[in-house]
Amino acid sequence: MSLNVLVYLEHDGRRLQGDIARLVSKGNEVAQALGGFTVGSLVGDIGEELLAEARKLKCKEIAVVSDPGLREYQPELYRSALESILEATSPYIVLFRHSYVSAELAPALAYRCNAPIVSNCLDVEVKDSGIEVIRPFLRELCWGRVSFQGSPPYFIALQRFSFHKDVPANEEPPSIKEIGLKRPSKLRIRNGGITRRSESEDISKAEKIIAVGRGIGEKSNLKIIEDLADALGATVACSRPIADLGWLPVERQVGISGKTVCPKVYIACGISGESQHVAGMKDSSLIIAINSDPKAPIFRVAHYGVVVDLVRFLPVLTATAMQAKGRGQGTESKEA
Structure with a gap:
């Protein structure tokens, strides 16, 4: 067992996640x-x-399993x-x-390795007593420390807004270790597997986002x-x-199970504001929440909030925006 850290380089088939x-720096x-x-x-x-994008990462080595059968997740x-990568590294x-x-993926791997796993973590620290992680509990009403027991490897999933520090590391391009794919003897193929190649607009690069929820x-x-x-x-x-x-x-989903965004303006329409969603947009420069529920958690992170019926209010807002751009019809819109 080495003292190395293996980082899963998640991607969409064309580019690494932003x-x-x-995460490599962490x-x-x-x-x-x-x-x-x-x-x-x-x-x-x-x-x-x-592969060229991965070579720019500040890690010493990249273990690669490449196969046409892995095009879809x-x-x-x-x-x-x-x-196979775990066995090799x-x-x-x-x-x-x-x-x-x-x-x-992570729980399945941890189970196969008979190893512990902690997900939804805010940080990981190396202490004299061992490895500790910090994670939220009770819908993020409190935070606590969790220590690992048993033998490594230890599996950790970090929330994506929790690793910002840039740590100096090896400046040499990482070496590439190619590893063959071992296909399971009994393979269940999921119909319509998640396609990693998508031509959808990358919302993580947008400067202005209108996000819609169940409301x-x-x-x-x-x-x-x-x-x-x-x-x-x-x-x-x-x-x-x-x-x-x-x-x-799904490419337009914001949150822990979607994408992390940091636009100049984020308008949340009918989104309650559960922690899983907030984790993916809380660093936006300006957050505007529009919701009919005055107690919706989204208002806790919003810079401005409007308590109103979306279906009545948004057309008025749209008409006002169009008039401001000189594209309106010059007629007064009805009040919501």
Whole structure:
């Protein structure tokens, strides 16, 4: 068993997730405290563009399992690929970003390794007594420290807004270790596996976002959101319930199980503001919450809030925005 830290390099098939470099930096911090180094793990149908991006990361080595069969995310195949990487690298700690994929992969790997796992963590520290993580409890009403028991490897999934520190590390390009894919003898293929290649707009790069939640009521009301986004030149995003219903693509989901965004303006429409969603947008420069429930948790993180019926209010806001841009019809809109 080495003292190294293995970091899972999550990607969408074409590019690494936007916060992976910071997760690697956190891995460097932990690895230096342990006396080891950081190894990246890259799994998928890896093209030259994605591999070139991974080579820019500040880790000493990248273990790669590349196979056409990994083009779409299938949990058993990805788990098998990561098992091969674990066997080849023998890490002390395995770091994941807390996401939809890691919520499925990390527990399965930990079970196969008979190893402990803690997810939804805010931080990880190396103490004289061992490895400790900090994580929220009781819907983030309190935080606590958790110490690992038993033998490593220790599996940890970190919330994506928790690793910002840039830790100096090896400036040399990482070496590449290619590892073959061992296919499970009995493989269950999930129909319609999560496609990692998507041409959808990358919401993590948007400067203005209009995010919609279940409070919108009906799917047909999404037209109101789209009209407002068009008037403001914004990108449409959503909370998990909207993606789960299939009303918007999963690529537009914001939160722990979706994407982390940090736009200049974030307008949350009909979003209650559970911690899983807030984790993905709390660092936005300006947060405006529009909700009919005055006690909605989203108002705790919002800079401005409007308590109103969305369906009546948003068309008025859209008309006002269009008039401000000189595109209105010059007629007065009715009050909501």
